Amino acid sequence: MAVAGGVSTTSPRDGSGTDDTGPGSRTRSVWLQQLVLSASVVITVLVVQALQPELFGVWTFSTGVALIIALTAAALVVPWHRVPRAAVAAIPLGDVLGIGLLAFGTDLRFGFFWAFPIIWLATYFSLVLLIAALAGVGTMILVDATVNGFGPVQALRLIIVLLTLTFIGITAYMTSRQTRAFKQLLRRQASRLQGTLQRVTGQERRVSQMLNGLDTGIARLSAEGEVLALNDTYVALYGVDRDDPKRPGGAVEYAALRGDPLPDGERPFIRASRGEQFEDERVWLYDADGSWHALSVSTRRLMSSDEPPSTLLIVHDITALIEAERARERLAATVSHELRNPLTAIVGHADLALDDPTLPPKVREQIEVIAGAGERMQSLISEILASSRGVFREDAAPAVSDAARIISSSLESFRPAAAARRVTIEEDLGEGLEVVGDAFRLRQAFDNVLSNAIKYTPGGGTVRIIGDADRVGRTVVLHFADTGIGIHEDDLPRIFEPYYRARAVRESTTPGTGLGMGIVRSIVEQQGGSLTLESEVGAGTTVSITLPARADGPGAEERTA
Numbered sequence: 001m002a003v004a005g006g007v008s009t010t011s012p013r014d015g016s017g018t019d020d021t022g023p024g025s026r027t028r029s030v031w032l033q034q035l036v037l038s039a040s041v042v043i044t045v046l047v048v049q050a051l052q053p054e055l056f057g058v059w060t061f062s063t064g065v066a067l068i069i070a071l072t073a074a075a076l077v078v079p080w081h082r083v084p085r086a087a088v089a090a091i092p093l094g095d096v097l098g099i100g101l102l103a104f105g106t107d108l109r110f111g112f113f114w115a116f117p118i119i120w121l122a123t124y125f126s127l128v129l130l131i132a133a134l135a136g137v138g139t140m141i142l143v144d145a146t147v148n149g150f151g152p153v154q155a156l157r158l159i160i161v162l163l164t165l166t167f168i169g170i171t172a173y174m175t176s177r178q179t180r181a182f183k184q185l186l187r188r189q190a191s192r193l194q195g196t197l198q199r200v201t202g203q204e205r206r207v208s209q210m211l212n213g214l215d216t217g218i219a220r221l222s223a224e225g226e227v228l229a230l231n232d233t234y235v236a237l238y239g240v241d242r243d244d245p246k247r248p249g250g251a252v253e254y255a256a257l258r259g260d261p262l263p264d265g266e267r268p269f270i271r272a273s274r275g276e277q278f279e280d281e282r283v284w285l286y287d288a289d290g291s292w293h294a295l296s297v298s299t300r301r302l303m304s305s306d307e308p309p310s311t312l313l314i315v316h317d318i319t320a321l322i323e324a325e326r327a328r329e330r331l332a333a334t335v336s337h338e339l340r341n342p343l344t345a346i347v348g349h350a351d352l353a354l355d356d357p358t359l360p361p362k363v364r365e366q367i368e369v370i371a372g373a374g375e376r377m378q379s380l381i382s383e384i385l386a387s388s389r390g391v392f393r394e395d396a397a398p399a400v401s402d403a404a405r406i407i408s409s410s411l412e413s414f415r416p417a418a419a420a421r422r423v424t425i426e427e428d429l430g431e432g433l434e435v436v437g438d439a440f441r442l443r444q445a446f447d448n449v450l451s452n453a454i455k456y457t458p459g460g461g462t463v464r465i466i467g468d469a470d471r472v473g474r475t476v477v478l479h480f481a482d483t484g485i486g487i488h489e490d491d492l493p494r495i496f497e498p499y500y501r502a503r504a505v506r507e508s509t510t511p512g513t514g515l516g517m518g519i520v521r522s523i524v525e526q527q528g529g530s531l532t533l534e535s536e537v538g539a540g541t542t543v544s545i546t547l548p549a550r551a552d553g554p555g556a557e558e559r560t561a
Contacts, residue, residue, distance in 0.1 A: 024081065026080045026081055026085075026088065027079070027080045027081060029124070030075050030080050030088060030091060031075060031076065033091075033092070033116070033120045034071065034072050034075040034076075034091055034095075035072065035075075036116065037068065037072075037095060037113065037116040037117070038068060038069065038071075038072040040113065040116070041065065041068050041069075041102070041113065044110065044113075045065055055106070058104075058105060060101045060102070060104040060105060061101070061102055061104070061105075061106070063101050064098045064099065064100070064101030064102030064103075064104070064110075065098075065102060067094065067097065067098035067101065068095060068098040068099070068102070071091055071094045071095060071098065074091070075091055088124075089121070089125055089129055092117035092120040092121050092125075092133070093117070093121075093129070093132075093133060093136075095116065095117040095120075096114060096117050096118075096133050096136050096137060097136070097140075099111070099113040099114050099116075099117070100114075100136070100137070100140035100144075103140075103144070104140070104143075104144050105144065105147075105148055111141075111161050114137055114161075114165055115165065115168055117133065118130070118133060118134070118137075118165050118168055118169045118172070119168060119169070119172045121133050121169070122168075122169040122170070122171075122172035122173040122176060123172050123173070123175075123176040124176070127173060130169050130173055133169075134162065134165060134166055134169060137161070137162065137165055138158070138162050141157075141158045141161060141162070142158070145158065208229075208231075211229075211231040212231050212232040212233070214231065214233060215233055215317065216233060216314060216315065216316055216317075217231065217233045217234030217237050217238070217313075217314070217315035217316075217317070218230070218231045218233070218234055218312065218313070218314055218315070219231075219234050219245075219269065219272070219312075219313040219315075220302070220310055220311070220312055220313075221272055221273050221310060221311045221312075221313060222308065222310050222311075223275065223308060223309055223310065223311075225273035225274065227245040228310060230242060230245055233315075234313075234315060237251065237285065237287065237293065237315065237317065238250075238251045238285070238287075239251050239287060239288045249288075250287065250288030251285050251286060251287040251288060252285070252286045253267055253268070253283050253284070253285055253286075253295075254283065254284040254285070254286060255283065255284070256284060257284050257292060257294075258284075258292075259284070262283065268281065268283065268297040268299075268313060268315070269313060271299075272299050272311050272313040273311075275311060276299065277299050277301060278297070278298065278299055279298045279299075280296050280297075280298055281296070281297045281298070282294065282295065282296060282297075283295050283297060292319070293317050293319050294317070294318050294319045294321075294322045295315055295316065295317060295318065296315075296316040296318050297313070297314070297315050297316075298313075298314045298316075299311055299312065299313055299314070300312040300314065333498070333515055334515075334519060338444055338447075338519075339377070339381050340378065340381055340451075341413070341447040341448070341451055342413070343374050343377055343378055343381070344414075344417055344451065345413040345414065345416065345417065346370065346374045347371055347374040347375060347378070348414075348416035348417040348420055349416050350367050350368075350370050350371035350374065351371065351416075351420065352416050352419070352420065353367050354367055354368065354371065399436070399437065399438055399439065400434055400435070400436060400550045401434065401435055401436075401437050401438065401439035401442055402433065402434050402435075402439075403429075403433040403434070403435050403442065403467060403476055403478060403547065404429040404430075404431075404433040404467060406439055406442050406443050406446060407427070407429060407446055407465055407467070407478070408427070408429070409443070410443060410446045410447050410450055411425060411427065411450065411465075413447070414447075414450050414451065414454055417454055418454045418463065421454060421457070421459055422459035422460055423454050423457050423459065423460075423461050423462070423463055424461070424462045424463070425454075425462075425463050425464075425465075426462060426463070426464040426465070427464070427465045427466075428464070428465070428466045428467070429465065429466075429467040430467060430468070430469065431469075432469045432471075432549075433467045433469055433476050433478075434476075434549065434550035435476045435527075435529075435547040435548060435549060435550060436527070436528065436547070436548045436549070436550060436551070437527035437528070437529070437547055437548075438527065441523045441526065441527065442523070442527065442547075444519070444523055445519070445520045445523040445524055445545070446480075448516040448517070448519055448520045449480045449516075449520055449543050449545075450463070450465075450480065451516065452516055452517070452541075453480055453482040453484065453541070453543075454482075456482070456484040456485050456541075457482045457483055457484035457485075457540070458484065458485070461482065461483040461484060461540075462482070462483050463480070463481070463482045463483075464479075464480075464481045464482070465478070465479070465480055465481075466478070466479040466481070467479075469549060470549070471549075474548065474549045474551070475546050475547065475548060475549055476546070476547050476548075476549050477544060477545070477546050478544070478545045478546075478547070479542060479543070479544050480542065480543040480544075480545070481540065481541070481542040481543075482540045482541055482542075483539070483540040484540050484541060485537070485538065486535045486536050486537040486538050486539050486540055486541055487502045487533075487535035487537065487541055488502060488537050489535075492533065492535065495517050495533060496517050496518045496521050497518065498515055498518050517533070520543075520545075524545055524547070527547060527548075528547070528548050529545060529546050529547040529548065530545075530546045531543065531544070531545050531546075532544045532546075
């Protein structure tokens with residue numbers, strides 16, 4: 001125990017040690033100790049006033065009472081947190097003197113009051129001050145005995161009082177030391193626990209930050225189905241409330257894209273809360289913002305020796321992966337499909353050239369090579385089309401194009417094929433058919449429409465193309481009408497779906513992929529236009545394409561095929 005100026009520096013209660021609880025703790029300790037003594041003295045004075053009032057005539061008694069009352073007033077008035085710590089010891093030492101005056105000449109009848117300051121000094125101050133106080137008590141008893149007569153009785157009383165006070169002081173001192181040691185031990189243990197708690201809290205915070213930084217939704221569930229933790233991605237994805245995560249959020253889970261909603265008992269969250277284990281199960285989520293998400297959902301069982309078992313629900317948003325796969329398929333489908341149209345023209349012209357009996361042998365051989373290569377490419381393209389899905393869309397910069405010139409160029413490519421099938425092509429394209437649109441993409445659309453019209457029109461049939469300019473509505477309307485096999489009215493709503501082929505087409509011997517009309521509509525809508533289709537089985541089909549007309553002004557850029 002450290003000693004400075006005779007005062008213990010380890011007591012928190014009197015403020016003489018480390019003042020952990022604030023400056024008021026020392027003052028409260030002084031008040032408590034002194035008021036207990038002063039209350040006892042006041043009660044004793046009242047009893048003396050009633051039973052033996054002549055004691056007030058003894059100046060030592062009156063002086064002792066006055067000194068104790070003065071010390072009590074000082075204890076209540078002095079701001080002890082502002083004075084030196086050693087100054088606190090002046091109060092119990094003054095009490096020792098006051099009690100000595102109180103007991104002087106009374107055969108130590110009031111000597112028991114010394115127990116109060118002795119216990120105070122032994123509890124909160126150093127051993128040096130305790131010994132000094134006991135020495136002061138012994139000195140005052142010797143002075144009392146010398147002045148008032150010293151005999152065997154006084155000697156015995158001196159020994160008993162000193163031994164009793166010494167025993168009380170030592171007992172209080174040892175108890176105080178043990179209490180302080182125990183408090184220090186508790187403080188160290190509390191400090192260690194606090195440090196451990198801070199480290200664990202910091203680790204949990206870092207783990208939580210790491211989980212919140214993932215783009216994977218994670219939910220941890222107890223064996224009873226209670227939610228233990230949710231990361232930000234899961235909360236944002238499902239739109240759930242952290243305070244009530246079991247309540248359905250703003251998102252709805254579906255078994256398939258635009259299919260039926262999952263029953264509540266089949267939702268991954270409910271299944272995981274029941275302890276079910278599953279791996280890479282696919283669900284579709286329609287969130288509160290109106291967006292679809294493809295999810296891959298799995299569970300993991302967490303086992304720990306110091307925690308109850310729990311289940312980890314892991315949700316991966318694989319929408320971008322699926323869209324990338326579909327984009328790849330759409331690209332393959334579009335490229336493969338668009339290659340067939342120029343190949344048809346190549347093969348058609350080659351076949352017409354081979355029908356000429358006047359061809360020189362060398363030229364015929366070269367044309368046969370061209371025709372064979374074209375047929376091989378058609379076979380390869382058919383294989384690519386069989387493994388691709390969807391419609392590919394790409395952005396195109398707006399430009400001004402001459403629709404009449406584009407259609408005429410397309411017709412030049414398809415006339416040999418039409419002639420081979422004995423299909424007549426009629427065109428009625430007026431002036432002023434300039435449209436806002438990319439000529440290359442429009443050529444793709446017109447090629448697809450003309451290819452279908454010629455391909456599904458029997459021999460002797462007609463394909464007619466009519467173009468009208470609506471100056472009032474600032475649009476150009478192009479009609480592609482054929483006298484082909486037509487489309488059943490039940491098939492019309494699905495005619496633009498990828499890979500869908502109408503019933504009449506399936507019953508015919510003409511090959512096809514079911515991608516063409518979907519590509520046409522995608523291109524037309526991308527150019528700011530619209531497409532309508534009218535058809536009757538056995539009578540033919542009319543495809544009407546409406547495109548925005550060229551705006552008046554000299555600054556328009558023209559791009560033609």
